[in-house]
Amino acid sequence: MKKIWKKLYGGGGYYSSVRGVKTTISIIKADVGSFPGHSRTHPRLLEEAAKRLREREGDLLIDSFVTHCGDDLELLMTHEQGVDSEEIHRLAYDIFCRCAEIAKEMKLYGAGQDLLSDAFCGNVKGMGPGVAEMEFEERASDPVLFFMADKTEPGAWNFYLYRIFADPFNTPGLVIDPSMHEGFVFEVHDLFEHRKVFFNTPEESYNLLAYIGAPSRFVVKHVFSKKGVIAASTSTQRLNLLAGRYVGKDDPVMIIRSQSGFPAVGEILDPFTTPFIVAGWMRGSHHGPFLPVGVCDANCTFFDGPPRVICLGFQVCNGKLIGPADMFDDPGFDRVRSRSLELAEMLRAHGPFEPHRLSLSEMEYTTLPTVEKQLRDRWEPLE
Ligand code: F6R
Numbered sequence: 001m002k003k004i005w006k007k008l009y010g011g012g013g014y015y016s017s018v019r020g021v022k023t024t025i026s027i028i029k030a031d032v033g034s035f036p037g038h039s040r041t042h043p044r045l046l047e048e049a050a051k052r053l054r055e056r057e058g059d060l061l062i063d064s065f066v067t068h069c070g071d072d073l074e075l076l077m078t079h080e081q082g083v084d085s086e087e088i089h090r091l092a093y094d095i096f097c098r099c100a101e102i103a104k105e106m107k108l109y110g111a112g113q114d115l116l117s118d119a120f121c122g123n124v125k126g127m128g129p130g131v132a133e134m135e136f137e138e139r140a141s142d143p144v145l146f147f148m149a150d151k152t153e154p155g156a157w158n159f160y161l162y163r164i165f166a167d168p169f170n171t172p173g174l175v176i177d178p179s180m181h182e183g184f185v186f187e188v189h190d191l192f193e194h195r196k197v198f199f200n201t202p203e204e205s206y207n208l209l210a211y212i213g214a215p216s217r218f219v220v221k222h223v224f225s226k227k228g229v230i231a232a233s234t235s236t237q238r239l240n241l242l243a244g245r246y247v248g249k250d251d252p253v254m255i256i257r258s259q260s261g262f263p264a265v266g267e268i269l270d271p272f273t274t275p276f277i278v279a280g281w282m283r284g285s286h287h288g289p290f291l292p293v294g295v296c297d298a299n300c301t302f303f304d305g306p307p308r309v310i311c312l313g314f315q316v317c318n319g320k321l322i323g324p325a326d327m328f329d330d331p332g333f334d335r336v337r338s339r340s341l342e343l344a345e346m347l348r349a350h351g352p353f354e355p356h357r358l359s360l361s362e363m364e365y366t367t368l369p370t371v372e373k374q375l376r377d378r379w380e381p382l383e
Pocket residue numbers: 037038151248249280281282283284304
């Protein structure tokens with residue numbers, strides 16, 4: 001049935017809108033091999049992924065787009081299957097497996113790195129790839145921004161989500177737009193204890209900050225309007241917690257809806273003009289500035305970084321992705337880039353010392369414990 005509609009109208013989207021079906025947006029990502037070293041995804045993998053997604057448009061998918069941030073292959077998909085759909089997750093996992101095979105043939109670096117298991121069991125969660133999804137009824141016009149990062153952890157988004165949805169110094173709409181004046185609800189996950197909590201803002205802003213100021217453990221998973229409408233969704237997998245050892249950094253993704261009751265595009269991008277330090281640079285073991293860059297600069301070079309973020313903007317039209325617009329490809333972000341690079345130099349001058357290097361508790365999943373094991377017998381008790 002959907003195939004017939006695609007022939008008539010060029011996509012499954014028209015079919016969905018006349019039936020009042022909700023649109024789902026999924027972004028699923030993984031590092032399945034890169035070149036040289038951990039710096040960028042190879043075009044052959046991007047082509048393979050784009051081809052395989054396109055084959056499913058008008059059938060399982062409405063639309064798709066493929067890109068990369070550093071060594072992470074990013075699959076953007078729209079469909080009507082809802083979040084956590086086994087078919088969508090299987091499609092993404094199969095594509096990652098196929099791309100990992102190509103990466104192995106080419107002896108790309110870290111081929112298959114993020115695929116922690118061969119056996120797909122219904123959902124990519126817990127298997128290595130990162131996933132952010134949201135399902136919603138399309139408004140008359142629905143601008144959506146996709147953020148994709150490399151060399152950092154999921155909690156990196158906490159600062160930005162607070163600024164965007166709870167800080168009136170960033171988002172004047174919270175004060176002057178009646179449709180945002182009530183504030184937003186933050187769903188926070190505790191990645192160590194596997195539990196979640198909801199905080200209403202502005203009422204509970206201080207409680208919220210008490211937790212999300214510790215981004216290695218507490219991560220904003222979703223933001224909702226006070227009416228319960230989804231506004232933002234992030235990926236929260238921590239590879240080292242899943243694997244119990246160091247397997248590269250999590251390199252998170254995030255989707256944010258914009259305008260008409262949600263923050264304006266400019267309010268969403270504004271906090272990225274502040275230099276901000278995140279964890280995950282070089283060997284997943286260093287703090288560094290989070291650099292907003294255009295897609296052509298989404299390649300990690302300087303000390304395997306610095307951690308960087310790209311943003312693609314689309315209008316969602318009956319499930320079709322109209323775009324993309326490369327949102328950080330703008331001289332407006334030149335100043336934060338140069339200030340961040342100054343910070344990068346300052347941190348690099350610390351060499352192997354904290355706070356450039358992560359704290360001991362966060363180094364637990366690196367190769368440092370192996371060094372400690374080798375030296376264990378050299379230690380003598382103090383008198
Ligand atoms: C990977 C990353 C890199 C690597 C580093 C060492 O995402 O951040 O900094 O950790 O290049 O890589 P290996 O251990 O593979 O030689």
